[in-house]
Amino acid sequence: MSKRLSITLLTAPAMIILLGVFLIPMLLMLLLSFQDENEAFSVQNYALFVQDPFYVQILWRTIRVSLWTVLATLVLGYPVAMYMAQATGKMRGIVTMLILAPHLISVVIRNFGWVVVLGEKGWINESLIALGIIEQPLRLLYNELGVVIGLTDSFIAYMVLAIATSMYAIDPSLNKAASILGASRVRTFFSVTLPLSLPGIIAGTTLVFSLSMSAFVTPALMGGTSVKVMPVIAYEQIMATLNWPLGAALAFLLLGSTIVLVTLYTKLIETKRYKEVFAS
Amino acid sequence: MKKINVLGLITFVVLLLVNLPFLVIIPSSFTAAGYLAFPPEGFSWQWYTMILDRPEFIDSLWTSLKLAAITAVLATFLGTLAAFALSKYKFRGSGVLNALMLSPLTVPSLIIGISALLFFTRLGIAGTFTGLLLAHILISIPYVVRLVLTGLSSFDYTLEKAGYMLGAHPFRVFWDITLPLLRPAIVSGMIFSFLTSFDNVTVSLFLVAPDTTTLPLAIFTYMQETLDPLVASISSVVILLSLVFIILLEKVYGLERLFGLNSQSH
Numbered sequence: 001m002s003k004r005l006s007i008t009l010l011t012a013p014a015m016i017i018l019l020g021v022f023l024i025p026m027l028l029m030l031l032l033s034f035q036d037e038n039e040a041f042s043v044q045n046y047a048l049f050v051q052d053p054f055y056v057q058i059l060w061r062t063i064r065v066s067l068w069t070v071l072a073t074l075v076l077g078y079p080v081a082m083y084m085a086q087a088t089g090k091m092r093g094i095v096t097m098l099i100l101a102p103h104l105i106s107v108v109i110r111n112f113g114w115v116v117v118l119g120e121k122g123w124i125n126e127s128l129i130a131l132g133i134i135e136q137p138l139r140l141l142y143n144e145l146g147v148v149i150g151l152t153d154s155f156i157a158y159m160v161l162a163i164a165t166s167m168y169a170i171d172p173s174l175n176k177a178a179s180i181l182g183a184s185r186v187r188t189f190f191s192v193t194l195p196l197s198l199p200g201i202i203a204g205t206t207l208v209f210s211l212s213m214s215a216f217v218t219p220a221l222m223g224g225t226s227v228k229v230m231p232v233i234a235y236e237q238i239m240a241t242l243n244w245p246l247g248a249a250l251a252f253l254l255l256g257s258t259i260v261l262v263t264l265y266t267k268l269i270e271t272k273r274y275k276e277v278f279a280s
Numbered sequence: 281m282k283k284i285n286v287l288g289l290i291t292f293v294v295l296l297l298v299n300l301p302f303l304v305i306i307p308s309s310f311t312a313a314g315y316l317a318f319p320p321e322g323f324s325w326q327w328y329t330m331i332l333d334r335p336e337f338i339d340s341l342w343t344s345l346k347l348a349a350i351t352a353v354l355a356t357f358l359g360t361l362a363a364f365a366l367s368k369y370k371f372r373g374s375g376v377l378n379a380l381m382l383s384p385l386t387v388p389s390l391i392i393g394i395s396a397l398l399f400f401t402r403l404g405i406a407g408t409f410t411g412l413l414l415a416h417i418l419i420s421i422p423y424v425v426r427l428v429l430t431g432l433s434s435f436d437y438t439l440e441k442a443g444y445m446l447g448a449h450p451f452r453v454f455w456d457i458t459l460p461l462l463r464p465a466i467v468s469g470m471i472f473s474f475l476t477s478f479d480n481v482t483v484s485l486f487l488v489a490p491d492t493t494t495l496p497l498a499i500f501t502y503m504q505e506t507l508d509p510l511v512a513s514i515s516s517v518v519i520l521l522s523l524v525f526i527i528l529l530e531k532v533y534g535l536e537r538l539f540g541l542n543s544q545s546h
Contacts, residue, residue: 003369003371006365006369007365007369007371010361010362010364010365011361011362011365011366011377013357013358013361013362014358014359014361014362014381014421014425015362015380017358017414017417017418017421018380018381018383018384018418018421020399020414021396021399021414021415021417021418022383022384022387022392022395022418024399025395025396025398025399025400026387026391026395028395028398028399028402029391029394029395029398029399032398076290076294076297077294079286079287079290079291079294080287080290080291080294080295082287083287083288083290083291084291086287093536095291095295096535096536097530097535098295098298098299099294099295099298100535100536101523101526101530101535102298102299102301102302104475104479104522104525104526104529105302105479105518105519105522105523105526106478106479106481106496106499106518106522107479107481108481108496108499108500108503109301109305109496109499109515109518109519110301110302111301112301112305112499112503112511112512112515113300113301113302113303113304113305113515114300114301115503115507116301116304116305116308116316116318116512117300117301117304117318119507121317122318123304123318123319153297153298153301156294156298157298210388213388214388214389214390214391216389216390216481216482216485217481217482217500220500220504221500221503221504231388231390234390234394235390235485238394238397238486239485239486244398247394248394248395248398251388251390251391251394252391254388254390255387255388255391
């Protein structure tokens with residue numbers, strides 16, 4: 001059998017799926033997003049986005065929620081990654097397992113657990129009231145806070161793993177060298193550990209941001225009807241209003257703005273790093 | 281020493297939070313009360329027997345299991361073949377093909393779901409089991425390709441050559457040498473595909489009809505209307521089922537290695 005034939009036969013089945021379920025449908029969706037009610041070419045669906053403050057507001061809310069999620073996963077995830085880097089093999093394995101395993105269980109179920117914990121008659125509110133700390137239940141759910149809590153739980157594993165990977169690569173003798181030269185723990189952290197783990201931070205923040213921007217299930221379950229984000233209104237346009245062109249355009253706008261923001265962010269950080277390198 | 285303790289404490293709290301949903305769901309599924317409560321009141325199996333009276337959960341559980349099993353077998357087969365071509369032969373465009381195979385991972389599930397709905401409606405398979413299956417195979421292929429490619433990257437092709445030189449038929453070489461050596465990668469690709477399909481909501485959301493609803497989606501829909509201990513009991517069933525596969529995955533391949541390859545989920 002010739003090499004060419006082998007390659008074709010081996011890759012054809014997967015390629016058929018990719019073409020038929022992914023590439024052609026995406027192209028179709030893109031074309032559809034440029035159609036008006038009479039199926040004529042139009043940019044009205046995208047123009048709506050500039051004209052109608054409603055959509056701008058929704059996009060801004062989506063970005064805001066995603067940024068809070070990035071911050072929360074970073075603040076909570078960084079110490080975990082640091083702990084994993086310092087821990088011995090067995091302990092590291094246990095932590096890895098406990099942080100990754102929940103990730104393989106459906107997000108619907110994890111969100112449900114949080115609803116039980118955070119609800120008005122949930123565990124946290126009942127306990128706080130019983131202890132006499134608060135009188136009225138706190139609103140921890142069906143607002144932006146609820147969505148951020150849910151998303152943080154969903155994506156923290158990615159942040160931890162990204163940072164831990166870059167921490168594993170740090171030579172432990174660097175820490176020793178710093179302390180021999182008289183640097184304090186804090187100084188060592190800011191001069192050695194933090195700069196060397198920066199690639200992991202960049203990878204983690206970018207990934208968590210992109211995932212949060214396009215998350216649908218958590219905002220739908222933990223944000224309720226009051227916190228609508230882009231994926232939720234795109235879904236409504238497709239499945240409820242049946243305005244497919246607008247739904248498609250909203251989904252692409254979301255993807256486009258995510259790509260633009262992530263690119264700007266990585267560019268900004270790179271330029272800053274170059275400046276630092278040249279300044280020293 | 282003190283620093284490690286602070287880090288350890290934060291780590292402990294984070295691990296507790298990440299696992300909190302399960303620590304709450306499983307006990308509250310045994311409540312004797314008629315409403316959701318944590319800590320649960322009394323003990324009873326009533327919410328488990330109640331599942332049996334809800335055909336929508338039984339049917340969707342069956343659909344989900346069937347869907348996940350067929351997805352796992354087909355995605356693993358297609359992905360493994362493609363990974364073989366990518367690893368064994370050096371050819372022009374192999375880089376592009378590799379990127380293409382992994383590309384469904386980089387596009388949000390939302391867009392995959394919407395675009396599949398649009399196209400499947402034209403083909404007349406929107407809302408059918410076939411449509412759902414095709415979409416689930418698509419989102420599983422990248423994981424299989426990555427896993428098998430990683431397995432193949434450390435594969436020693438001289439072993440195959442030795443087989444041929446000793447006069448073995450290519451099929452026999454594949455069956456007795458290549459396949460056993462790649463088994464961990466292929467098996468974990470299969471389990472991971474199963475879990476990917478079994479957990480999926482965002483893609484399925486656009487492609488199901490009332491009679492092809494999957495279990496996570498049935499829970500999702502039910503949860504938006506009612507929150508009662510029934511959600512807790514059916515969720516506990518799913519958690520237990522998933523745990524079996526997670527433990528298998530850890531045994532066969534190791535979760536940490538696996539997640540090194542992963543970059544997106546929902």
